[in-house]
Amino acid sequence: MAEIINNLAQTVEGSKKNRDITILTLSTCMWCKKCKAWLKERDIQYRYVDVDKIEFEEKSKILTYLKDKFQSRISYPFMICDEEHVIGYNPGKYEELMKSGGK
Amino acid sequence: MNMETIEGMTEYCNKVCETNNWILNKDQGTLNELIDGLVENKKNYGYQSCPCRLASGNRDLDRDLICPCDYAPLDIKEYGACYCNLYLRSDFYDEFDSDFILVPERRPPEKEEAVLEFFNK
Numbered sequence: 550m551a552e553i554i555n556n557l558a559q560t561v562e563g564s565k566k567n568r569d570i571t572i573l574t575l576s577t578c579m580w581c582k583k584c585k586a587w588l589k590e591r592d593i594q595y596r597y598v599d600v601d602k603i604e605f606e607e608k609s610k611i612l613t614y615l616k617d618k619f620q621s622r623i624s625y626p627f628m629i630c631d632e633e634h635v636i637g638y639n640p641g642k643y644e645e646l647m648k649s650g651g652k
Numbered sequence: 653m654n655m656e657t658i659e660g661m662t663e664y665c666n667k668v669c670e671t672n673n674w675i676l677n678k679d680q681g682t683l684n685e686l687i688d689g690l691v692e693n694k695k696n697y698g699y700q701s702c703p704c705r706l707a708s709g710n711r712d713l714d715r716d717l718i719c720p721c722d723y724a725p726l727d728i729k730e731y732g733a734c735y736c737n738l739y740l741r742s743d744f745y746d747e748f749d750s751d752f753i754l755v756p757e758r759r760p761p762e763k764e765e766a767v768l769e770f771f772n773k
Contacts, residue, residue, distance in 0.1 A: 577689030577703035579682055579736065600706055608706075609771040622764065624757050625704065637754055 551614040554596075557603060561585070563594035568647065570595040573611065573627040576602055580638035584626040587640055593647070600625070655700060658684075661691050664700070665738065668720050674728060674739040679751065686738045690719055704736040705759070708767045716763060723758040731755045 558571055570588065574581035576599040588595045600608060615623050619634050628635040628643070635642045654660040665687065669675055677683045689703025701707035702717040716722040724734040732741045733753040741747070 575689075575704065575706060577692050579685035579689060580704055582685060605771045609768065612768050612771065616768075622757060622761060623706075625706065638752075639754065 551611070551618075553607060553610040553614065554598060557598045557607060557611075558596035559598070560596050561589065561594065563588070563592045565591065565593045568593075569631050571629045572597045573600050573615065573623075573625060573629075574598070575600060575625045578625050581626040584628065584638050584643075587638075587643060591647070655694050656691060658687055658691060661687050661694065661700065665690075665719075669739065672720070672725070672728075672739070673742055675742050675744065677737055677740060678745065682737065682752075686736055702736060706767070708770050710770055713763070713767055713770055716759065721759075727755050727758060 554571060554573075570593065572581070572584055572588075572595060574584065574597050585595075585597065598611065600611060603611070612623060615621075615627065621634070621636060624636045626638055628646075630646045633646060635646065653663045655664050665676060677686065686703060690700045693699070693701040693703055693707060697707055697709055697711075697714070699711060699714070700719045701714050702719055702721050705717055705721075707714045707717060720734065720739060724739055727734050728739055728741050731753050732744050732748050733739070733755055735755045735757065737752050737755070
């Protein structure tokens with residue numbers, strides 16, 4: 550994971566830690582809140598960065614990292630689950646990801 | 653109307669609906685979150701930027717995202733809901749058997765590139 554994300558991310562503790570989950574979110578975004586709630590309800594540990602709350606330079610670094618790494622558009626919530634990612638609130642895909650992998 | 657308040661922003665959104673023959677999301681929790689986000693953005697940026705997209709803080713770059721965003725009419729016509737699901741087509745609850753619609757991003761990628769360049773300066 551990019552150092553910039555590691556430095557800025559806040560951890561929400563959960564008992565399920567088999568997947569490394571980071572979500573890039575907006576503090577104002579209802580879908581991002583639903584994503585956080587989805588993880589919390591399942592007691593899944595995750596990290597998040599509210600991208601609208603960080604400095605321009607940090608925004609630039611994170612957005613550039615996401616674009617380079619995933620070669621995709623950036624919408625929120627942007628979930629990174631180990632090496633996979635899901636763009637937008639998508640409980641169906643979250644379920645698949647949680648079932649499919651893990652350390 | 654004071655759009656930096658929940659009441660004012662709700663009034664504004666209701667007027668947008670009246671003008672466009674749309675309806676607001678009937679899930680009160682969802683609606684409250686979306687209105688809160690708009691109020692927050694109005695306070696922070698001076699305009700009610702879409703709460704589900706990253707604003708640059710530069711009005712010229714964010715003009716297309718000011719709620720209702722430029723993409724809402726087409727999204728509502730095609731998918732039944734705007735990107736945030738704040739505004740819905742008037743027949744939404746008769747036509748769709750879902751709590752929410754995942755609306756693909758219609759904003760041109762060039763607009764996002766311009767924002768990234770702005771952050772880089």
